[in-house]
Amino acid sequence: MSQFRALAAVLRGGCVGGSQWLRVCGGGPARRWVDPGRSCSSGAAPGHSAVAGSSSYVEEMYFAWLEDHKNVHESWDAFFRNIQDSSPSGEVGEIRPSALLQGRVQSHSPGMAQKVVEDHLAVHTLIRAYQIRGHHVAQLDPLGILDADLDSFVPSDLITTIDKLATFPEPKVTSSTCFYNLDESDLDMSFQLPPTTFIGGADNTLPLKEIIRRLETSYCGHIGVEYMFINNVDQCQWIRQKFETPGIMQFTDAEKRTLLARLIRSTRFEDFLARKWSSEKRFGLEGCEVLIPALKTMIDKSSAAGIDSVIMGMPHRGRLNVLANVIRKDLDQIFCQFDPKLEPADEGSGDVKYHLGMYHERINRETDKNITLSLMANPSHLEAVDPVVQGKTKAEQFYRGDTQGKKVMSILIHGDAAFAGQGVVYETFHLSELPSYTTHGTIHVVVNNQIGFTTDPRVARSSPYPTDVARVVNAPIFHVNADDPEAVMYVCRVAAEWRATFNKDVVIDLVCYRRFGHNEMDEPMFTQPLMYKQICRQEQVLKKYSNRLIAEGVVTLQDFEEEVSKYDKICEEAYTSSKDGKILHIRHWLDSPWPDFFTAEGEPKSMSGVSTGLHEEVLQHISQIASSVPLEGFHIHPGVSRILRGRADLVKNRQMDWALGEYMAFGSLLKDGIHVRLSGQDVERGTFSHRHHVLHDQELDKLICVPMNHLWADQAPYTVCNSSLSEYGVLGFELGFAMASPNALILWEAQFGDFNNTAQCIIDQFISPGQAKWVRNNGIVLLLPHGMEGMGPEHSSARPERFLQMSKDDPDHFPVYFEVQQLYECNWIVVNCSTPANYCHVLRRQILLPFRKPLIIFTPKSLLRHPDARSSFDDLAEGTTFKRLIPDEGPASQNPAQVKRVIFCTGKVYYELARERKRQKLERDIAIIRLEQISPFPFDLVRAEAERYGNAELVWCQEEHKNMGYCDYVRPRFLTVVANQKPIWYVGRDPAAAPATGNKSTHLNELKRFMDTAFNLNAFQGKDL
């Protein structure tokens, strides 16, 4: 708009900025720089500074224009046209333009020329205002009663209707008209359009009336486009082009018929369920039936763009409909879920029908290409599945080498209240652009029924729209009225194209309504009486759209009715055959099958024990890489160099510390083609600076070296990635990643185990019960730094008690089989390893097992560098395995009958106990036994030890407080082991509310007190059981 400012100044007799070179803004893409001294044929715009004081220049332009309008720049053309149009005689050809200008200025109104400029400025501002705020007045609510942005205010810089502007008499009175100083006499005036709009189509100028009309059509109809916050000009232009270009929203008759057919399926499916099972909860889609054709459109367009796998996550609402009509699950399998007499055939507790997942490969009818659709099983916990879907998508992309998301993509469906309210949505958005977490664009669809259970949006969120969270990642947001199916299909098309073009997230806000209560049994009139009075009057979208297509002649009433009865018949037939099913196979609802890993029946291929030992050469090779820099000329930090030298010294003695033990596990699995991925906050270096899996060149920015990827020529890739500062989102993501393949070791490390509780939902709803609910295995590993080291209440405890409380092994039952069978039956494995070798074994076992279980490892902090917490290479040699329990191997074990006390413990406290025992010279009297695998409980090995030390009293010692740690879990199991014939005494900290004291000396006093008890052989004499 600089030319207008310049001209305004010129016409006011001033000069602009003294610049000799002004940018020519008008006129579309052919932008040029012009020399002010050049002749008119250069086509300089009217804002040119050379105009200053030079009426002859204007005249030159004018005469050139009279000869042929194309002789001058289009902005001059518009300028002269305006003057001509507003000339009283209309005979401008006979007068000099300067006189004309002066004439206008003098005879009409002194500011007329200036007004021309100001009006142009105003029009440009107006266009921009619509682009930014048009969505606020878009007609988004199908019910016509609520404002989608929770505000009925019309932004003062929008005109909104031509009528409104044109009917205001002079002087202009309203804020909207005053804002621009435009009035009805301006409506027919033509204005130059800036290059930042496409409303002109092929025209560069348009009358104001038409400008407003087109802006209203583009921005204030049934689609509200929110995108002007995006800080990328090309992306903004792309969106403008998609929504502003006149007539761009076109559908062929065939497309309209397909849309109608899909709407019929969506609507009649819900009607059918309602008819057959009127008192069953199904969380129907009524009021947003358009979701089905919407998803199908996105999938069609994405398939056309090359996508062949779509992974979806969604909540309860409309889920059965999506399974039936998008994924195309057999209808009889859906209907048989409603049969209360159905017996479950698979082990596990199963889940309600609107939580189950599904995986299906089919031909996309629109593109004739194969496409795999999966809907992830999810808990009731709204939005919790979002990061899980992203992780699974990322993994599929990774394993297929789809580095740009051109083959695999995700679609997430949300409820309006949950999308706005749940923090995990934000956490998931923040993963969307991170290199190791991006899925290269997700299409989000919000089923915005303007209610959450019984709660109105105005009390459920502070943002205007439920979708505002997406703005943080510059995702465009398309709000659309769900009762206009074509508008919905159009935004779906654009969303799919956006994702294919920019590989970034996009949000569709499907503004709809919920025809019934939260579920079919609920009475919505209790809480939303007016809304539901309107809903009662609201015609079904299918009816509205079919009437429209019949009126347009696209289909006949007979066609429509035939299509409806065809689908009704399909439903009836499926209903009949569903009655034959007597058994419910949850296996048929698996979202992530691993067909090659299990037998055809889904069983492990073998149940034999696993040998996790390693060849000496493998140990030597890995340790050599772990203690060196495999890249020539790489400059590492002297501190890191010292650490690597320390490792080399250990290796010379065939010894390893914790970091080396981990190296051995990862390195050896990589050798066998197992992908290893370690993710979490600061994992690359390691919170405790022990790991250093990524070396940073000290002289070249961003030059890094990952030695683990230099182990073998044909090794699997190693991914180690510092995550965003999130637990819920990132753990969910890694859990999803681990679903994609059994041949990968996926680990998430908490910075401190204490922080795992912000991911509690993923642990409680997915990791612990995942297999029981959804019959799918998952081998995710949680590394949770844990230990009472005087670091205060938030840096001490990974809360072992919580994991153990959720372990399903029966405390009162002594199992028959151990090792593999016991692991097969558990819901997860909980370990606290005390040696690097055992840590390495348990990680290797995780992959060598013929099935997958989540593995929770309480990992050490001070032990990382403890001189006693080391292992010999011999502990990892061929033939060695993971030790579920480490017996005492000192003097006590040589004469067990003499032993007076056996202290069972786990983890770091072992080293404190061993030191104190030595100090008190009680090595013959007291045996110390380490439980390395806490759950499932090694009943067999504990019994062997208890029997071996038959005369000794049994003690459980832990450093945690009595109401925490392992005590409540192990005590009943010990009693089962000794058949309740002996007590198991507790030694440890007293009960407490916080996991640890914040006071260092209190910490040490507590330690001393329980150590004293542990080695006081009279401590329990005379005490009751």
Ligand SMILES: Cc1ncc(C[n+]2csc(CCOP(=O)(O)OP(=O)(O)O)c2C)c(N)n1
């Ligand atoms: C994390 C979580 N908190 C609370 C609930 C209980 N709840 C179930 S549905 C619902 C309302 C959801 O509203 P919305 O997200 O708008 O979806 P709609 O049911 O309207 O489709 C609530 C609060 C839940 N399932 N999950």
Ligand SMILES: [Mg+2]
């Ligand atoms: Mg809702």
